[in-house]
Amino acid sequence: MLSFIKSKKCSSVFLFFASIAVTxxxxxxxxxxxxxxxxxxxxxxxxxxxxxxxxxxxxGFQANRxxxxxxxxxxxxxxxxxxxxIDLGGGFADAGDNVKFNFPMAAAMTVLxxxxxxxYSAYQSSGQLTPVLANLRWGAxxxxxxxxxxxxxLYGQVSPDSVGAEHGAFWMPYEVIDQASKDKSLPRYGFYxxxxxxxxxxxxxxxxxxxxxxxxxxxxxxxxxxxxxxxxKAVFAxxxxxxxxxxxxxxxxxxxxxxxxxxxxSSFYNSWSGFNDEVAWSAMWLYRATGDxxxxxIAEKYITYGNTAATLSWDDKSxxxxxxxxxxxxxxxxxxxxxxxxxxxxxxxxxxxxxxxxFSKDGLAIATALAPWGNARYAATTAFGALIYDSYFxxxxxxxFAKNQIDYLLGNNSRNFSYMCGFGASYxxxxxxxxxxxxxxxxxxxxxxxxxxxxxxxxxxxxxxxxNDTYTxxxxxxxxxxxxxxxxxxxxxxxxxxxxxxxxxxxxPAAFPPTAALEHPPADQFFVNGAVQSAQSSxxxxxxxxxxxxxxxxxWPARVTNNLKLRYFINISDKPTGAALPKIQTYSTDSRAVVxxxxxxxxxxxxxxxxVWFKDxxxxxxxxxxxxxxxxxxxxxxxxxxxxxxKDWSYAGLGxxxxxxxxxxxxxxxxxxxxxxxxxFGSEPANVPQGVLTVNFAATLPSACIGAMDTLKLSSxxxxxxxxxxxxxxxxxxxxxxxxxSLASTLSPLAVTGGTCKGLLNLSAVSVPGTLTATYSxxxxxxxxxxxxxxxxxxxxxxxxNAAVDTLTVDGAGGTAFTVSTGxxxxxxxxxxxxxxxxxxxxxxxxxxxGICTGTxxxxxxxxxxxxxxxxxxxxxYQGSTPGMSCTITxxxxxxxxxxxxxxxxxxxxxxxxxxxxxxxNGQISLSGNFEMKNPFMQNFWGNFGMQTSSFTGSKGSxxxxxxxxxxxxxxxxxxxxxLAVGDNPLVSMTLNGVxxx
Numbered sequence: 001m002l003s004f005i006k007s008k009k010c011s012s013v014f015l016f017f018a019s020i021a022v023t024x025x026x027x028x029x030x031x032x033x034x035x036x037x038x039x040x041x042x043x044x045x046x047x048x049x050x051x052x053x054x055x056x057x058x059x060g061f062q063a064n065r066x067x068x069x070x071x072x073x074x075x076x077x078x079x080x081x082x083x084x085x086i087d088l089g090g091g092f093a094d095a096g097d098n099v100k101f102n103f104p105m106a107a108a109m110t111v112l113x114x115x116x117x118x119x120y121s122a123y124q125s126s127g128q129l130t131p132v133l134a135n136l137r138w139g140a141x142x143x144x145x146x147x148x149x150x151x152x153x154l155y156g157q158v159s160p161d162s163v164g165a166e167h168g169a170f171w172m173p174y175e176v177i178d179q180a181s182k183d184k185s186l187p188r189y190g191f192y193x194x195x196x197x198x199x200x201x202x203x204x205x206x207x208x209x210x211x212x213x214x215x216x217x218x219x220x221x222x223x224x225x226x227x228x229x230x231x232x233k234a235v236f237a238x239x240x241x242x243x244x245x246x247x248x249x250x251x252x253x254x255x256x257x258x259x260x261x262x263x264x265x266s267s268f269y270n271s272w273s274g275f276n277d278e279v280a281w282s283a284m285w286l287y288r289a290t291g292d293x294x295x296x297x298i299a300e301k302y303i304t305y306g307n308t309a310a311t312l313s314w315d316d317k318s319x320x321x322x323x324x325x326x327x328x329x330x331x332x333x334x335x336x337x338x339x340x341x342x343x344x345x346x347x348x349x350x351x352x353x354x355x356x357x358x359f360s361k362d363g364l365a366i367a368t369a370l371a372p373w374g375n376a377r378y379a380a381t382t383a384f385g386a387l388i389y390d391s392y393f394x395x396x397x398x399x400x401f402a403k404n405q406i407d408y409l410l411g412n413n414s415r416n417f418s419y420m421c422g423f424g425a426s427y428x429x430x431x432x433x434x435x436x437x438x439x440x441x442x443x444x445x446x447x448x449x450x451x452x453x454x455x456x457x458x459x460x461x462x463x464x465x466x467x468n469d470t471y472t473x474x475x476x477x478x479x480x481x482x483x484x485x486x487x488x489x490x491x492x493x494x495x496x497x498x499x500x501x502x503x504x505x506x507x508x509p510a511a512f513p514p515t516a517a518l519e520h521p522p523a524d525q526f527f528v529n530g531a532v533q534s535a536q537s538s539x540x541x542x543x544x545x546x547x548x549x550x551x552x553x554x555x556w557p558a559r560v561t562n563n564l565k566l567r568y569f570i571n572i573s574d575k576p577t578g579a580a581l582p583k584i585q586t587y588s589t590d591s592r593a594v595v596x597x598x599x600x601x602x603x604x605x606x607x608x609x610x611x612v613w614f615k616d617x618x619x620x621x622x623x624x625x626x627x628x629x630x631x632x633x634x635x636x637x638x639x640x641x642x643x644x645x646x647k648d649w650s651y652a653g654l655g656x657x658x659x660x661x662x663x664x665x666x667x668x669x670x671x672x673x674x675x676x677x678x679x680x681f682g683s684e685p686a687n688v689p690q691g692v693l694t695v696n697f698a699a700t701l702p703s704a705c706i707g708a709m710d711t712l713k714l715s716s717x718x719x720x721x722x723x724x725x726x727x728x729x730x731x732x733x734x735x736x737x738x739x740x741x742s743l744a745s746t747l748s749p750l751a752v753t754g755g756t757c758k759g760l761l762n763l764s765a766v767s768v769p770g771t772l773t774a775t776y777s778x779x780x781x782x783x784x785x786x787x788x789x790x791x792x793x794x795x796x797x798x799x800x801x802n803a804a805v806d807t808l809t810v811d812g813a814g815g816t817a818f819t820v821s822t823g824x825x826x827x828x829x830x831x832x833x834x835x836x837x838x839x840x841x842x843x844x845x846x847x848x849x850x851g852i853c854t855g856t857x858x859x860x861x862x863x864x865x866x867x868x869x870x871x872x873x874x875x876x877x878y879q880g881s882t883p884g885m886s887c888t889i890t891x892x893x894x895x896x897x898x899x900x901x902x903x904x905x906x907x908x909x910x911x912x913x914x915x916x917x918x919x920x921x922n923g924q925i926s927l928s929g930n931f932e933m934k935n936p937f938m939q940n941f942w943g944n945f946g947m948q949t950s951s952f953t954g955s956k957g958s959x960x961x962x963x964x965x966x967x968x969x970x971x972x973x974x975x976x977x978x979x980l981a982v983g984d985n986p987l988v989s990m991t992l993n994g995v996x997x998x
Contacts (some may be wrong), residue, residue, distance in 0.1 A: 001048040005855050008499075012727075012892075013853055013950070014610070017284075019549050021503070024745040033502060033506060034410045034411065034412075034424075034504075036495055036499040036502055036504035036506030037503070037505045038423065038504060038505065038506055039410060039420065039423055039504070039505040040122075040123075040128055040492065040495040040499050040504070040506070041127075041131075041458075041506040041507060041512060042181060042420065042423055042457045043420070043491055043495050043866070044069065044131045044132045044135065044490040044492060045065065045131070045457050045458045045512075045513055046421075046456070046457065046458030046459045046488050047112075047132075047139075047436075047455060047456075047488070048065045048066050048069075048134075048513075049066050049069065049070070049313075049436070049457065050091055050093050050481055050485060051064075051092060051135075051138055052073045052076070052090060052091055052092060052174060053065075053071070053072070053073060053074075053076065053089045053090035053091065054071050054074070054077075054089065054090075055069055055070065055071055055072075055078075055140075055887070056070060056071050059134065060136060061130050061131075062134045062138065065513045066513065067133070067436075067515055067516050067555050067556065067557075068454055068555060068556045069175070069557050070440070070558070070559060072173075072175045072177065073089070073098070073174065073177065073178060073188075074089065074178055074282035075187070075889050075986045076089040076090070076091075076100070076158055076183060076188060076190055079158065079187075079188060079189055079190045080187055080189070081190055081254055081255070082254065082255045082257075083151075083254070083255055085666065086692050087145065088142070088145065088146065088158050088190045090138065090142040090144075090145070091105065091138070091139065091142035091143075092105055092138070092139060092485055094437075094484060095462065095477070095482050095483060095485070095793040096431065096434055096482050096483060096484075097109070097166070097167055097170070097434065098170055098174060098177055098435035098689060098814055099158070099159040099166060099268075099432075100142075100157065100159070101156075101157055101265070101269050102146055102155065102156040102157060102203055102206065103156060103201070103202050103269050103271070103314065104269055104484070104485060104486045105139065105143070105203040105485055105638065106168070106202075106206045106208070106209040106861075107141055107205050107313070107314040107489070108314070108485035108488070108489040109136060109139040109140065109143065109213060109489075109851065110205065110208045110209040110212045110213070110281075111320075111381070111384070111394060111486075111489035111490050111493060112132070112136060112139075112489045112492060112493065113136055113209065113213045113215065113216040113525055114212050114388070114493060115490075115492060115496050116133070116216040116321075116493075117215045117216050118388060118392075118491065118493075119496040119500055120219070120392060121500065122494070122499045122500035122626070123891050124258040125499075125500075125726075126496070126504070127497050128496075128506070129673070132492075133216065133220065133637030135215075136213050136216055136217070137213075137224070138507075138615055139213075140209070140210060140228055141149055141481060141503065143206055143209055143210060143749050145227065145558055146206065146229055147235055148192070148236070149238075150632065151194070152195055152238060153194045153821070154192055154193050154194070154199065154202060154203050154235060155190045155191065155192045155265050156191060156192060156193060156199060156202045156242065156248055156263070156265075157191040157252065157819075158188055158189070158190055158191075159188055159189070159191070159263075159264070160181075160186040160187065160188055160189070161189065161256075161261065161264065162186075162264055163179065163265070163268060164267070165186060165268070165702070166186060166609070166976065168443065169184050169186055170186075170269065170434075170442070170504070170622070171434045171443045171445060171446055171556065171622065172434055172440050172442060172558075173433045173435045173438060173473070173557070173558035173621060173622065174434075175557050175560075176558050176559070176560050176620040176621060177558045177622070179620055179622075180248055180622050180623065183618070183628075184549070191252050191253055191265070192255065193251055193252050193842055194255065195238075195239075195242070195244060196244075197246075197252065197260065198242070198244050198246035198248075198251055199239070199246065199248025199251055200237070200239070200240055200242075200245040200247070200248070200275035201241045201248050201271045201274065201277075201278040201439065202248035202252070202271075202278075203235050203236070203239035203248075203278075204240050204278030204279050204282035204317075205278050205281070205283065206232075206235055206280035206283060206315070207232045207233075207236045207240060207286065207323035208234050208278070208281050209646055210229070210232035210235070210284045210431075211228070211232045211282070213225075213228050213287055214226070214228040214232065214754065215288065215290050218224055220411050221287040222315070223860075229289055229290065229389050232282075232285075232286060232289070234291070234975045235531045236282060236283075236286060240278075240279055240282055240904045241279075241283075241523045247271040247619070248265075248271060248275075249269065249270045250266075250271075250447075259454070263894075269314065269522025271313050273315050273316040273317075276302040276303070276320040277302070277303075277304070277317040277321065277879070278317055279302040280298070280299040280300075280301075280302040280303040281299075281318075281320060281324075281418055282296040282319070283302070284321055284324040284325060284328065284974070285330065287299065287643065288324060288328050290471050290920075291898060294554055296330075299321065299325065300325075300333075300335045303318060303321055303322075303335075305341075305424070306342050306345060307319065307342065307346065308345050308346050308354070308356075308357075309356050310367060310369050310370055311346070311350065311367065311370070311378050311381060311382045311385070312381050312384075312490065312530075313370075313377075313381065313893050313940065314386055314486045318342075319343070319346050319385060320385070321339070321344065322339045322340075322342040322343035322567050323339075323385060323389060323392065325339035325687075326343050326391075326393075326721075329732075331610050333875045334405060336348070338496045341844075343385075344386075344389075347382070347385065347386050347389060347397075347401075349399050349655070350367070350382045350386075350401070351363050351365070351386065351398055352747050356368040356595060359467070360464055360466070360467045360468065360469045361414070361467060361468060361469055362413040362415075362469045362912055363405075363408050363412075363413070364376070364409075364463070364464055364469065365382065365405055365414075365777055366378075366379070366407070366466070366467060368923045369701075371465065371466065371757055372466060372479055372480070373462065373479050374479075374484070374487060375460065375462065375464055375485040375831060376487070377460060377462065377463070377484070377486065377491070378496055379408070379463075380405065380406065380409060380487075380490050381489070381490030382405070382490075383401070383403075383405040383406050384402075384490035384491070384494040384497070386398030386399070386401055386402040386491045387399070387402045387493075388497075389496070389498040390402075391497065392410065399501070400925045402494060402498075403498060403502075405494075405872070406491070406494050406495065409460065409463065409491070410423060410424065411423075411424045411655065413469065414469070415899065417471075419460060419461050419463045419471075420458060420459070420460050420491075421455060421456040421457060421458065421459040421461065422455040422456065422458065422459075423458075423459035428456075429452060429455075429890070430452055430473050430474060430475040430481065431458070431459060431461050431473075431475070431476050431481050432446075432451065432477065432481050433452065433456050433482070433483055434453070434749075435454075435558070436452045436456040436459075437475065437553075438452065438453035438454050438555035438621075439453065439553075439554075439621065440553050440601070440621030440622065440623075440628075440629040441623075441626075442623045442624035442625075442628075443620060443624055443893075443995050444570075444624055446476050446518065447475070448475070449858060453555050454555070455514075456930065457514070458511070459475075459483030459603070460487045460488050460491045461480065461481045461487075462477075462478075462479055462480045462482055462487070463480060464480070465479065465881060470668035477735050478485045481797075483769045484689035499609060500681065502869035513871065516556065518677065521555075521556040523681060524553075524681050525552070525553055525554040525555065525680075525681070526554065526561070526564065526668050526680040526681050527551050527554055527663070527666075527681045527682065528548055528549065528550055528551065528661050528662070528666040528668050528682060529546050529549040529551055529630065529655075529660040529661065529662055529663065530546055530548045530549070530650075530655065530663035530666055531544075531643075531654055531655035531656055531657060531658070531659060531660045531661065532546055532547075532654050532655070532656055532657065532937075533545040533546060533547050534650075534657070535645055537642055537643065537721075538640070538642065540641075540936045541638060541640050541641065542638075542639045542641070542642055542643035542645065543585075543637070544636070544637050544645050545632050545635070545636040545637075546568065546634070546637075547588075547632065547633075547660070548566060548568065548612070548632070548633050548634070548635065548636050548663070548666065549631065549659075550565075550619065550631050550633070550668060550860070551619075551625075551629060552564065552567050552620055552629055552630070553621050554620075554621055555621065558620070559623050560616050560618055560620040561619050561670060562617065562619075563613070563614065563615060563616065563617075563672075564613075564618055564619055564631075564665070564668060564669070564670060564671075564680075565611055565612060565613035565668070565669050565670075565671055565677070566611070566612050566666055566668050566669070566682075567609040567610070567611050567650075567666065567669075567684075568599065568609060568610045568611075568612075568635060568650045569607060569608070569609045569648065569649035569665065569666075569684070569685050570582065570607075570610070570637065570648040570649070571606055571607055571647045571649060572598070572606045572608060572639070572643075573606030573647075573859070574605065574606075574643060574647070574872070575639075575641060575998060579641050580640055581597070581608075581642055582598055582637045582638055582639045582641075583638040584596075584597050584598065584635065584636070584637060584639070585608055585635075585636040585638075585898070585976070586633055586634060586635055586636070587634040587636065588602055588625060588632050588633065588634045589633040589634065590617055590631060590633075592614070592615060592616060592617050592672060593613060593614050593631070593987050594611075594612075594613040594615050595610070595611070595613075595635075595998075596611040596612075596613075597610070598610060598611075601685065602685070607685050608651065609638070609650075610635055613671060614631050614835060615671070617631060619631055635676075635685070637880075640773050644721075646719055646721075647720075647732070647733075650663065650665045651665075652665050652718070653663070653665060657939070657940070658940075661885040664682065665682065665685075666682050667679060667680075667681065667682035667683065668680050668681055668682050669685050670721030672962075684737075684918060686734075687935075689734070689735040689938055690733065690734060690735065690837070691732070691733065691734070691735040691768040691769035692731065692732055692768070693730075693766065693768075693769065693770055693772070694728050694729070694730050694731075694732060694770070694771045694772070695712065695722060695728060695729040695761075695771075695772045695773075695774055696728045696771065696773045697724065697725060697726060697727075697728070697773070697774050697775075698773065698774065698775040698776070699716075701724065701725075701726075701776055702757065702776060702777065702778035704752050704754055704755065704757065705724050705750070705752060705757035705778055706721065706724055706726075707724065707725065707775040708723075708724045708726050708752050708757050709721055709722070709723060709724075709750070709755065710722055710743055710744060710745045710750060710759055710774075711730070711744035711745075712731065712741065712742075712743060712744075713741065713742050713743070713744055714739045714740070715739045715740035715741070718731075718733055719744075724774075724776060726984060733768055735768050736766045737765070737766060738765040738766070739749065739765065739766060739768070741761060741764065741765060741766050741772065742761060742764065742765065743759040743760065743761055743774065745757060745759040745776075746758065746759055749779070752778075755778055755780040755781040756778070756779050756781065757776050757777070757778055758777050758779065759774050759776050760774070760776075760777075761774055762774075762775075785828065785829065785830040785866045786828060786829055786864070786866065786867075787823070787827075787828060787829050787830055787865050787866055787867060787868050787870060788791035788826070788827055788828070788868070788871065789810075789824075789826045789827075789828050789833075789862060789864060789869075789870055789871040790823070790825050790869050790871045791818070791823050791824040791825075791826070791871075791872055791873070791874060792872075792873050792874075793820055793873065793874055793875075793876060793945075794858070794873040794876075797820070797874070797875050797876040797877075798853070798876055798877055800849055800851070800878040801845055801853035801855075801876035801877075802821035802843055802847065802851075803821070803844050803846035804820045804822055804839070804846045804848030804854075804856055804876070805817055805818070805820075805843070805844075805846060806818060806819075806820055806837055806839045806841055806843055806874070808824060808836070808837060808838075809835070809836045809837075809838070809841075809869075809953075810828065810833050810834070812827070812836070812953075813953070814954070815838065815953070815954075816955070820855075829863045829864065830864050830865060831863065831864060832862070832863050833860060833861070833862055833864060834860060834861050835857055835859070835860050835861065835862060835872065836857075837855045837856075837857060837874060838930065838956075839853055839855030839874075839876065840854065840855060840998070841854075841928065841929075841930045842854050842858070842930075842991045842994035842995075843855075843991070844989065844991075844996050845878060846859060848994075849878075851880040851992065852878075852879050852994055852995070852996050853876045853877065853878055853879070854876070854877050854879065854994065855874045855875065855876050855877075855932060856874065856875050856876075856877075857872055857873075857874050858872050858873045858875070859872055874936055875941045878992065885915075885916070885917040885918055885993075885995050886915075886995065887915055887916075887917045887995045887997035888913070888998060889912070889987065889997050889998065890912045890913065890914045890967070891910065891911070891912040892909075892910075892912070892981050892985045892986065892987040893909065893910065893982075893984065893985060894909050894980050894982050894983060894984050894986050895908045895909060895971075895981065895982065896908040897976070897981075897982060905975075905976035906938055906975065906976065907935065907973065907974050907975070907986060908971070908973055909933070909971065909972060909973075909974060909987075910968065911931070911970045911971075911987055911990070912967065912969045913967065913970070913992070914966060914967045914991065915963075915966045915967070915992070916943075916966065916993075918966070918993065918995075922963055923965075924962050924963070924964055924968070925960050925962070925963045926961075926962055926993075927945070927959070927960060927962065927963055927968075927992060927993065928937060928959075928960050928993055929958065929959050929960075929990065929991065929992045929993075930957070930958045930990070930991050931957055931958075931970070931987065931988075931989065931990035931991070932956045932973050932990075933955045933957070933985065933986050933987050933988060934955065934974075934978050934980065934987070935955055935974040935975045935977045935978050935980070936954045936955045936975050936977065937952040937954070937955065937957065937972060937973070937974055938975055939972070939973055941957055941959075941971065941972030942970070942971055943959065943961065943967050943969065943970045943971070944968055944971075945961050945962065945963045945968045946961050946962040946963070946964075947959055947960075947961040948960050948961045948962070949961075955974070955988075957972075974986060
């Protein structure tokens, strides 16, 4: 993700030329050597990774070589400009983000093509000519379509109106951003320059790119080469060599609402050097491509000689123009010698050090005017320029410098670290690149500590920031650890030159590019996370509620799914004759989802399933909220008989409340357009022969143990519950074994009246079918030793709190209410205990006062000793109604009654709260609340805000979170112990941030 700071990386060239100490540079480092064939192969491949558009339609030499990339930014083929629908599909992503910035893209294509033109044989012999031409064509096709000859417009950017908003909203794979753009209402537009809004620099760079590409394609595709050159000449005539000239970053925009809206570009790729360098640069490329000498005077008019502070870059092309002029201007032209001297002056200060130039401790060349952003890119591009110079003038003057710089970047440094992703034994694993990271939590993932899911092969990161070689492989560091189109352009050309000089061996087609067969991507890109929310059984019925998340964490490639469905399989072979099928209810489920009742899968064996189809509901790996990459459904199944849930196929592997686990036996499918389904992940019920495992009980059992509930634990993962008694326990399960078997009570004795019961099996392993015998022993529990806790108000307490009713919670369980003035005496078991007052979060003062009281204990932990009294005090402070802050219960009612398939009614409630005067941070209010209902909670509650924590004990709940706006609603389920009707108020009280709600 680029930042506005990026705009500063060239500005310093024009602000100062600081003099710093020059570090001595030893040419002995040139002895190191690397496999330049492999490095070149991977550097070219980086451009494949950056392709946008319809990559799946690429055929022949343009076929998609990145198996984890798919089609992306299809919206760019029909941009909704006010000027009319615009086709700017294709091209490349600029860096680790998603904007198409044509200015640096064109600069990268020019330099990439330059390397092909002048090191053509190296690309041929290394086998990289076809791949590099494929990427050049991908870029040249896009740049060509960016020229609207009919309307005289040259497009230079594709993005939302706010690039900053784009950066903040779309940290996610390229492939899902079309959907995210719709969901977040951030459409993309095409921004352009024209005669009235000149962008001479943008146009000049586009001309240079198309001219250089025409030369690169000339030996293999003369027709395409001619097309590129025709477009280049037209753009030069209409947009470059004109009287009304200007910087694109000052003028580029689009029409919006009848007015000109400037593009958001100057904070990212501002044209610091102006447009003169691009005019000279483009004129020289046209001269080289056409031989037309009329372009020479234009180049000579606009060039500025003698620049040394910076180097060839996306912004400043004067350095490249020096080389072209020194080589291709006619002999005898005075400008030829000036250009040669300028080229030598530039390369001398980089290769030897001088004012504003030095070397790091390990030998990386650094220019003060450009540091710290992307130092590796500047060193690599300068090395490319040095190799071009030596090839043009049959020199070896700069060869050692160039090789040393590239070798440093490939790993010849004290870290033995390659700054090229995927090259060498040690390289960046967390480059700043959202698609390579391949995760699903949006901006939260920038700081994710793990490695990217994909290797960004060939990408050169920004590299060390200073002469101390400071670098961290940190995804959040877009200055030193981002990759970009222009970073790789000169780097790739330099690698081609070094391959030509030193040789190397590209990896075989069987080893590179990587394939799914080589990398083995995970099978569970789509899966269901699940947990048992609650499970209750009686002789008359069994009720289970499971919370399930249909999840899309795809990245090979990432993709949007609109029709995922899951199936929860149950086994009702134990259904009594005449009993009805289970009753199905769903909660927390998108209203668009289609939910089935029990559907027969294998009726003869009693196997049924409940299906939840998220029909026309986008689920994709992108966004800061879990609900984007997964959709929730809570399924409640009520069996009108005593049912063993562990026999249900999909029960195995589920987590418990609050702890989701990937559910191996809940299959997930994609519903196709023809209505058929494609299985994605998760096991359907296996056809396993069934047998009976019998547990007999010993002839003599302690009476206290009879009727206790124990758990039989099998290594197969099944944990059926049995009742200790005289009747044998028969459990039907899959034939096989032997299975390791035990009773839960062997390690954790069962609590019964008067003591505990410990069970023991006669065998530690058994096969099915098979028989076990269980014996039980009873251990009486001695009477507890106790002491007394005495709680009194302190002498410093405010008397206005005397009438307040507080609650003391001991060890986090339950609570005892007391009046502040009288305090509390409570019998506790001996030992250490923790204490907490409800008033720590504020309680109503009572006694006719409208304020609140906040209590503080003298100690939050006590040790109770037998038959002794331990005293603690509580100090209470009174606070009147907070000026300007109020909390209003605008609605509190029971919204629905249900029996959850059971006997005791359950009430669904909704409480809506409005806040006034609460302090906020940029519109966000931090909440800390406590509330009490008239009946106990049946399960945890929820809220329509950014709830961070929530908990309940009995009828009391507490929560924290963040609220955008001033109103929120809490919802949940409570029992109907105190009968309530629909519309009745279920709330007793609520306090928010110490303010009592009314």
